Amino acid sequence: DQVLHIVPETFQQVQHLQLLCSTLMLDLWKPLLPEDIRAREDLHIRVPAPLVQGVKDSLDQHLISYRYNLVLIPDVQKLVDQSMPRDRSSHRQVSGGYVYTEYHPMEEIYQWMTQIQKNNSELVTQHFLGKTFENRTMYYLQISQPSNKPKKIIWMDCGIHAREWISPAFCQWFVKEILQNYKTDPKISRFLQNLDLYVLPVLNIDGYIYSWEEDRLWRKSRSPYENGTCHGTDLNRNFNSSWGSVGVSFNCSSDVFCGSGPESEPETKAVAQFIRSKKSDILCYLTIHSYGQLILTPYGSTTKPPSNNEELMQVANEAAAALTGKYGTNYRVGSTALILYSNSGSSRDWAHTIGIPLSYTFELRDTGAHGFVLPPNQIQPTCEETM
Amino acid sequence: ELPPSHFPAARAAAVAVGYLRYLRGGPGRGLQLREVRRARRQDIEDVGHKYYLELELEDVLDKDRTVNCTAEVLYPLGSKTSAPDVQVTVQGELRDTEEADKEFYNRIRSLEKELVAENIPDSHGNVPPELEPIHLLAGVASGYVIWQNSTENTKLHLAQVKHVKQVKRSDEDLQFDYVLLLHEMVSQ
Numbered sequence: 001d002q003v004l005h006i007v008p009e010t011f012q013q014v015q016h017l018q019l020l021c022s023t024l025m026l027d028l029w030k031p032l033l034p035e036d037i038r039a040r041e042d043l044h045i046r047v048p049a050p051l052v053q054g055v056k057d058s059l060d061q062h063l064i065s066y067r068y069n070l071v072l073i074p075d076v077q078k079l080v081d082q083s084m085p086r087d088r089s090s091h092r093q094v095s096g097g098y099v100y101t102e103y104h105p106m107e108e109i110y111q112w113m114t115q116i117q118k119n120n121s122e123l124v125t126q127h128f129l130g131k132t133f134e135n136r137t138m139y140y141l142q143i144s145q146p147s148n149k150p151k152k153i154i155w156m157d158c159g160i161h162a163r164e165w166i167s168p169a170f171c172q173w174f175v176k177e178i179l180q181n182y183k184t185d186p187k188i189s190r191f192l193q194n195l196d197l198y199v200l201p202v203l204n205i206d207g208y209i210y211s212w213e214e215d216r217l218w219r220k221s222r223s224p225y226e227n228g229t230c231h232g233t234d235l236n237r238n239f240n241s242s243w244g245s246v247g248v249s250f251n252c253s254s255d256v257f258c259g260s261g262p263e264s265e266p267e268t269k270a271v272a273q274f275i276r277s278k279k280s281d282i283l284c285y286l287t288i289h290s291y292g293q294l295i296l297t298p299y300g301s302t303t304k305p306p307s308n309n310e311e312l313m314q315v316a317n318e319a320a321a322a323l324t325g326k327y328g329t330n331y332r333v334g335s336t337a338l339i340l341y342s343n344s345g346s347s348r349d350w351a352h353t354i355g356i357p358l359s360y361t362f363e364l365r366d367t368g369a370h371g372f373v374l375p376p377n378q379i380q381p382t383c384e385e386t387m
Numbered sequence: 388e389l390p391p392s393h394f395p396a397a398r399a400a401a402v403a404v405g406y407l408r409y410l411r412g413g414p415g416r417g418l419q420l421r422e423v424r425r426a427r428r429q430d431i432e433d434v435g436h437k438y439y440l441e442l443e444l445e446d447v448l449d450k451d452r453t454v455n456c457t458a459e460v461l462y463p464l465g466s467k468t469s470a471p472d473v474q475v476t477v478q479g480e481l482r483d484t485e486e487a488d489k490e491f492y493n494r495i496r497s498l499e500k501e502l503v504a505e506n507i508p509d510s511h512g513n514v515p516p517e518l519e520p521i522h523l524l525a526g527v528a529s530g531y532v533i534w535q536n537s538t539e540n541t542k543l544h545l546a547q548v549k550h551v552k553q554v555k556r557s558d559e560d561l562q563f564d565y566v567l568l569l570h571e572m573v574s575q
Contacts, residue, residue: 025425027392103511216510217546217568292572332392339394341540368401368544369419371570375512 002052003321005067006043006059014039016062024051030317044317046324100173101379103165106136106209109201112172113139120179122146123192130270133223134206138270143178143197152283155275157200160235160347162207162218163372164290166364166382171201171288173383195283204235204267217372221265225252233259236287237343238268239350242301247343258345268347275351284358285351291371292340292363293331295320298352300336301344308357309335315358326385329365336361362386389426389438394542396426399438401544402537403458406473407444408530414520415487417447418454435464436539447523449482462539470535491520495561501553502563508547521551521563529567542572 008014018034020026027046028034037043047055059066098112117126123145129138144151158171178197182188202208206222220232230252237248240262244250248258263269275282297312306312313333320331332339336346352359365374365382374382389396404420412418425441437459444454454477461472495502507522508514514522529545537543546568554562 028390033390212510216506217570330392367397368542368572370508370512371544371546373508373510373512373547375508378512 002049003044003046003324004055004059005321006045006064007041008037008039008043008064011039013062013064016058017043017064020055020058021045024055026051026055042314044321098172098176100169100176100383102376103169103379104172105212106202106205109168109172110139113141113201116141116175116179123179123182124175129200129274130266132204132206132267133221133265136205136209138200138203138205138267140198140200140274141175143175143192143199145182145192147193150281151194151196153196153198153278153281154284154286155198155200155282156286156288157203157271157347158288159202159208160204160287161289162204162211162220163216164288164364165211165372166290166374166379167288168202168208169379170364170383170386171199173379174387175199175201177383177387200271203271206267207232207235219255220257221267223259223265225257225260233257233265233268235265235268236289236347237345238263238265239272239345239347241299241346241349241353242344245344246301247341248345256343262345271347272350275356276354279354279356282351282356284360285348285356286360286362287347288362288364290364290374291366291368293329293365293367294339294361294363295331295333296336296339296348296361296363297333298335298359299349300340300342300346301349302342303335303337305335306352312358312360316360323385327381329381329385389428391423391426395428395539396423396438396440398537398539398542399426399460400440400442400458401542402460402471402534403440403442403456403473403475404444405530405533405537405543407456407458407475407477408526409528409534410475411477411481412523412527412530413484413488414491414524415448415484416481417523417526418444419447421445421453424455431461433464435462437461446482448487452482454481455479471537473534487520492561495553496559498553501555503550503552504548505550506547507551522548524563525551525565525567528565529569532567532569544570544572546570 008017014037018037021028021034030042030044031037113126117124123143125142126139127142129140131137159168178188182192204221207218207220210222211218220234222231223233224231234256237256237258243262244258249256251257259265263272295316297316298306316333320333323329323331336343348359348361364386365378400420400423408418420442422443423440424443427439429437431437440458442456442458444456446454456475456477458475463469504518504521507518525548526545533543548565549568550566552564554564556562
């Protein structure tokens, strides 16, 4: 399959493209409907493999130029290898045998962070962020190449919802990939020359541990309410962005309980305090969830688009196309209020309202077949495509 | 006409697939949605909203093959207690499961004690091969529940089998009582 990027120049070209899309029922990524195709505006169409040549011939005939990204047919041997037990030695260089294609309990993630810093001390420092309700320490990793120029920051947090295990798995994978390849991959090395990466592998540590020990499908934190008869705040409803207005519950027993007030939870406060203190340097805020295969832009509490919506959408669409280019996995892009349903108090919305221009929620695999309980053989392909 | 990859079409597709799993699923057949190929919505005055879908499915036990089907899902107007009206037509024949079904039946009948299991899949997403048919039967049961309890604004999925126990019977039928966890795909 290929994703074609076309900017039609004339009205005639627009008409031809509209006809092509409707007759062949092509998967329009941008815009959503053929009637919204405009001259001098980006058009992204995913063309299934058997139709590619025919579509390109038609475009050539009408002198319509295009760029394309390949949606690769997965290499069969690679898929076979992925489902086999991993050879541990391939990960040894970075952190002595850590297996990134398995899910790890919090104890091991703490040890991993220490090891990562130890083995990559020229680039990585572990920092204290705050404490959870059950008094566990929250650490983030700073990946920063020494330089005499000030650098902008990209922040990424994983595991705000306890049951979304693929999310912390992705943060760990991400760190490993950067550290393993920054010397040899020109893209990554250029990245690090200009940007610092701050990664929080598990935000909701208490909840994550609880999902390992007690209830695999737990979502919230573990702070007690109502005299200890009820536990947990949905940390992604607890941020100070239209807090408590929509898509929440004031009842502790709900999975979307927003807490007793904005930033009522220590985990939320720890993240918010830090991001506030660095906000003028943070270029991009990313928060990783599952499932749904979505890249969500602000806002959740209103359908009124953010001021830089064009830019937000453009970057997100390019990310989705690149992601699909790896294994053909389809991601949808858009604002939470439009794609899912309204909710307030999310970290992504809050980050944007305090001035961070690029703020996204990623919902990783899948779309419901496995849901939160994604089998470990999907860790590698999910992480590779998201990378 | 609706964009097939968008949620309104996906919600209707989930209902159609649930209904189909209830009708045609079994210990040897687990149908799941691969892609919505096409979706249309018709607003019928005083009746409700009807979705016309072209779906591409696959059997989890035979992923190389494509199962195409068409479906119609009518959500009745205003009614929160009435299940959507669903019709599904599968193109071509589904893979025959008579052998697999017989094998499952005999295996369970030959157990010394009634089967009991929990957490399928386990926390890591794994299903032991011998429990796969039990997992697929849960798909049948959840298909019914999802169909019966869906509205135009919900998208329900089977999250996990919390517990299953075989019920002893005096006749030759097999009976399993399930506790299933369903997730309503709303927002994160």
